[in-house]
Amino acid sequence: MKKQAIAIGSILAIALTGCAAGTSSDTSSSIDTDDLLTTTPAATGELDLVTWNLPFGEPASIDPIKSFNYPENTVVANLCEGLMQLQPDFSIEPGLAEKVDTPDDLTYIYTIRQGVEFWDGAEMTADDVVFSLGRHADANEGSYWAGGLISNIASIEKTDDWEVTVTLTEPDATFNSYMVTPAGTIVQQAHREAAGDSYGNPTGQVMCTGPYSVGEWDQGQSISLIKNENYWNTAKQAKTTQVDINFIVDSASIATALDTGAIDGSYDVPLGALPTLENSEAGTLYLGNSLQLVAIIGTGNGAFADPAVRQALMMATDRDAIAATVFEGTATASRSLVPNNGWAYGDSEFTAGRDDLAETAIDIEGAKKVLESATVDITQPISIVYPSERTYYADIISEIANGAREIGLTVEPEGVPSAQFGAFFSDPAAREGHDAFVTYNYMDVPDPLSFLRAIVGSDGSQNYSEYSNPEIDSLLSEAAAATDESERALLVNQVQEAAMEDLPWIPIVDPAVRLFMADGVTGAPASFVYLYYPWAADLGASGE
Amino acid sequence: MKQFAERMGTLGLIACGIILVVVLGALLAPIIAPYDPTIGSVTQRYQGMSAEHWFGTDQAGRDIFSRLVWGARSSLTGPLIVVVITAIFGTTIALTAVWFGGFVDSALSRVLDLLFAFPNLLLAMLAIAVFGPSLTTAALALAVAYIPYSARVVRSMAMRERNLPYIRSPELQGIPGAVITVRHLLPNVAPLIVTGATINFGFAMIELAALSFLGLGVQPPEADWGLMVSNGQQSLLNGYPAESVLAGLSIVITVAAVGYVGERLGGRAAAGRKA
Secondary structure, eight states: OHHHHHHHHHHHHHHHHHHHHOOOOOOOOOOOGGGOBSBOOOOOBOEEEEEEEOTTOOOSOOOGGGOOSHHHHHHHHHHOOBSEEEOTTSOEEESSEEEEEEEETTEEEEEEOTTOBOTTSOBOOHHHHHHHHHHTTOTTTOOTTTTHHHHTEEEEEEEETTEEEEEESSOOTTTGGGGGSGGGBOOOHHHHHHHGGGBTSTTTBOOOOSSEEEEEEETTTEEEEEEOTTOSOGGGOOSEEEEEEEOOOOHHHHHHHHHHTSSOEESSOOGGGHHHHHTOSSEEEEEEOOOEEEEEEEOSOSGGGSHHHHHHHHHHSOHHHHHHHTTTTSEEEOSSSSOTTOOSSOHHHHHHHHHTSOOOSOOHHHHHHHHTTOOSOTTSOEEEEEETTOHHHHHHHHHHHHHHHHTTOOEEEEEEOHHHHGGGGTOHHHHTTOOEEEEEEEOSSSOHHHHHHHHHSTTOTTOTTOOOOHHHHHHHHHHHHOOSHHHHHHHHHHHHHHHHHHOSEEEEEEEOEEEEEETTEEOOBOSTTTTTSOGGGGOEEOOO | OHHHHHHHHHHHHHHHHHHHHHHHHHHTHHHHOSSOTTOOOGGGTTOOSOSSSTTOBOTTSOBHHHHHHHHHHHHHHHHHHHHHHHHHHHHHHHHHHHHHOHHHHHHHHHHHHHHHTSOHHHHHHHHHHHHOSOHHHHHHHHHHHHHHHHHHHHHHHHHHHHTSHHHHHHHHTTOOHHHHIIIIIHHHHHHHHHHHHHHHHHHHHHHHHHHHHTTSSSOTTSOOHHHHHHHTHHHHHTTOOHHHHHHHHHHHHHHHHHHHHHHHHHHHHHHHHHO
């Protein structure tokens, strides 16, 4: 009896002692965006093997035209290349095209690079380019990139042995920048046609020109990238012979694997793993320039459908606190729907335009005044849906709910399984009965015009609330036709200003890229280019 | 009362005390809990133990003590739903099978065998996939999964009682089977039903906590011990163990207490039968 009592007492004592250890409050603050990195120290030597991880899980396919999310793009970026290539500083350089000429605002003439070989040794031709670009418009191929950009293409023609001409229906100044994405990625025509339905999966795979080819794909576990010894761009030859990419999604497991050196590196380190990795002796946590945005997307339903309610909610939400705590100081409060520094042109104009927008500081009294102009029943609760597996969203919504309570609104989090949550982005029926949902979004290309067009354009691909503003549509068209970059930036600033008034999305924070690499491994870009840039080719030995 | 105390023993009384505290905590949560369990600010996250927050705050800045107290409600309600439904349906099926015997007994036994083939959690997950995650769905699905266990135990006991003179005699007098079953058979298997219910209560609490841990039971931001263990797992790794450890301890201690009391009640029931 005494032994039992002692045992029970001991357990309680240990537990309470352990609990008492957690006595510190969080006092971290947001990162200064000037401190964000573009690259990590360049590799000084070669490595035989690097083990990486994809925290968002296994790619569903490595077919470029079905690559539209973190897992797929992070892998495909090392395998297949576009006519143009995004660089770590967000500039856009020629890729598989030597150059592009634009004799008018509807015509893009790509001079195809000669001497580029696919992994099987066959030379890439203009026919492969025409075929690859044309796949997006082929309904049988099921491209995830079909729509806006692609539907604006009037024709794709081989106009010379090494020249392909793309003609647009309407001017679109963002078109060429999309050639860094899978919309402009080139695959081998013969291999695609031979692979049939297995194309892009572990059996059929792909045939591309990138610095890595596909090695073993162990479904559910990992995919190996093998160095392409005959890579055309000798200056960018891969420094690591093999990169094994695992598909671990559990935050705690990722933290442990990185902290113990079982995995050498990862982008998108989970927020929950940050406290462990910030102090890890196994490697370094890098924070990079990003094109990402965490936001609340309105569905057009309930009280959230009223712009005054959305504006008041944004003003009442302590976004700086969210950046400092939920994101452990690795994000900054969003001042705009356009992530900070998310542009490759018009820096002075965009910076000035951003400075003209309202500050991110919480303003309860201002929010109450704005809310007075609401025309909906503000007593109805606002449900914000989030994937229940990602608990940090619940913390964000909880903080939004706190602000809402201050101004007389009720916000309720509504968790749904991730599998169900994905439908919110593709199926209007899934959004019915819900007022808003969260997003960890990103710009495909560093051009505010394309991002804002997707969100606030009447036919925007990310316009989930059927938001329509003729003035904004007109400005978007005008900006798309503007060949002068300064002029375009100023027009986009006007769109941004109007969008921040109506707020079809409420921007919350701009998260930095979170990259962890083990000691001895370096070179990967720190900025948000790993979806469209062959980041693994830069990995190598640090010389330590 | 003295007889009850003697049969429970010291540990049994401690266990009863623990159950009483947990039940009272659940019932009086609005009075006891100093804060709203669903409201917190990230600016107050990971506060340590203090007079203001006895057990500190979680990653969302919510008061852990308040969440534990409120969490007792769902953590007790779920298993209660399971054992009540299980007891009602399990007993009804068992007594029906025993009374009629023959084809009815065989048919009901095969149905129970079929239900046995499904692991409890799998059945619950299937139901949640169809009806959506909630405590009610999880509890109802688990109840269905538990019915065969309860029915089998009651059936085996009732089968023995069925041929005893106190059942046979009124049957020969022409008294309806339903009356005999309710008035004579049921009271004699009741201690076994109560014992089974207390043991099932512990199992159900663990499995419902597991479902909440997996995000399939009680949904955030509501308070629930299983959910708290899940929510706190990353905090645990990051050096803030209070939420997970205290919620886990609450589950372990309550389950152990209920299980021990159930065991003692079972012994008491057996002793009563022998007498």
